[in-house]
Amino acid sequence: MEALTALALLLVLLLPVLLASSHTCVYHFKNVFYVAWMMVIGLVCTPLCLLSSGGRNVDNMRILAWLTRHVKHLLGLKYHVSGLEHLELEGSYVVISNHQSSLDVLGMLEILPDRCTAIAKKELLYAGTVGLACWLGGVVFINRQKTSDAKSVMAEAADTMLREKLRLWIFPEGTRNMMGSILPFKKGAFHLAVQAQVPIIPVVFSSYSNFYMQRERRFNSGTITMKVLPRIKTKGLTANDASTLSESAHKLMLATFREISALTPEAKGAHGE
Numbered sequence: 001m002e003a004l005t006a007l008a009l010l011l012v013l014l015l016p017v018l019l020a021s022s023h024t025c026v027y028h029f030k031n032v033f034y035v036a037w038m039m040v041i042g043l044v045c046t047p048l049c050l051l052s053s054g055g056r057n058v059d060n061m062r063i064l065a066w067l068t069r070h071v072k073h074l075l076g077l078k079y080h081v082s083g084l085e086h087l088e089l090e091g092s093y094v095v096i097s098n099h100q101s102s103l104d105v106l107g108m109l110e111i112l113p114d115r116c117t118a119i120a121k122k123e124l125l126y127a128g129t130v131g132l133a134c135w136l137g138g139v140v141f142i143n144r145q146k147t148s149d150a151k152s153v154m155a156e157a158a159d160t161m162l163r164e165k166l167r168l169w170i171f172p173e174g175t176r177n178m179m180g181s182i183l184p185f186k187k188g189a190f191h192l193a194v195q196a197q198v199p200i201i202p203v204v205f206s207s208y209s210n211f212y213m214q215r216e217r218r219f220n221s222g223t224i225t226m227k228v229l230p231r232i233k234t235k236g237l238t239a240n241d242a243s244t245l246s247e248s249a250h251k252l253m254l255a256t257f258r259e260i261s262a263l264t265p266e267a268k269g270a271h272g273e
Contacts, residue, residue: 027217030075034102037074041067042129049136058117058138058166065109072106076221077211079110083228086201087113092161092168093231094193096249097203098182098257099171101212107205107226108169116167119157119189140168154188158196168192172246178214180207182254190242190249199231200245202253207261225260229253 045067049060072079087095095116097104108118117138125131125141135141142153161168170192172185193200204227211222232249 023220024217027219030219034071034075037071038068038105039129041071042131042133045133046129046136049133053136056136056138058115058164060133061109061112061117061137062114064133064137065112068106068109072110075103075106075219077103077106078223079107079226080223081111081226081228083230084111086228086230087111089199089201089231092165092196092198094161094189094196094198094200095167095169095203096172096185096189096200096253097169098205098253099173099176100178100205100208101176103208103212103224104171104205107224111203111226111228112169113167115165116169118169119154119171138166151188151191154192155195158192161192161198162196172249178208178212180209182250182257185246185250187242187246190245191239193234194237194239194242194245197235197237199233200249201231202229202249202256203227204229204253204256204260206257206263209261225263227256227260229256 041064045060045064048063048067049055049057052063053060095113097108117140118134119140119142120134122141122143124134124139127134140153140157157168160166170189172189173183174186175183177183190200206225208222208224211220212218229252232245234245237245
């Protein structure tokens, strides 16, 4: 027991030295801290959600957002957000955004509208206290491996969205992508919006590559620019229009991604501006 205590003390004493001398240590420390701290937030969030609403309710997302907004400071991140007025619509709508890493959750919760929850992969449901907090917040879980299941969940989500006047946040790339671009979109979000006849609001995150690099094992402080774009109307469109709608939204968001990624302070510094 004494040996374990001595080892723990030694690690605590060495940690500042390691963090100051190795970007790899900083990278792993921040990632482990982020996951662990989100688990703690999930643990705190659970009883608050149960006391507030008695169970699963989209309004619990406000509690989760409130508890999470300080995390960006702990990781050394700043957000510059424009276009928030485009989220100030009455009624239901679908938010779509690009997906680079689990850090996207912080950006989502930074600007999350009222009565808005997310559609996420089913694996998240089993992520300990985080999964429980997400379930309590009304997050819709889909099995990405079974197309038929995903379609039925999306159809049900459209009905629920209209019935309960919800907003849904979806990452239409379907997987994380840090290759400096935006992957082609899957059609689920667009079929859902067309079926419900609700507008789509694109939200674009700038590239994380100026501060977060997986291959190089770097996780520096940095600035993320987020831009909320004007709504895309779906009134009068049918399922046959989903592909065209997806392609036009992708083209618009990719152009915006390239534009705002070049405007971050880190990107300007890299180019000597």
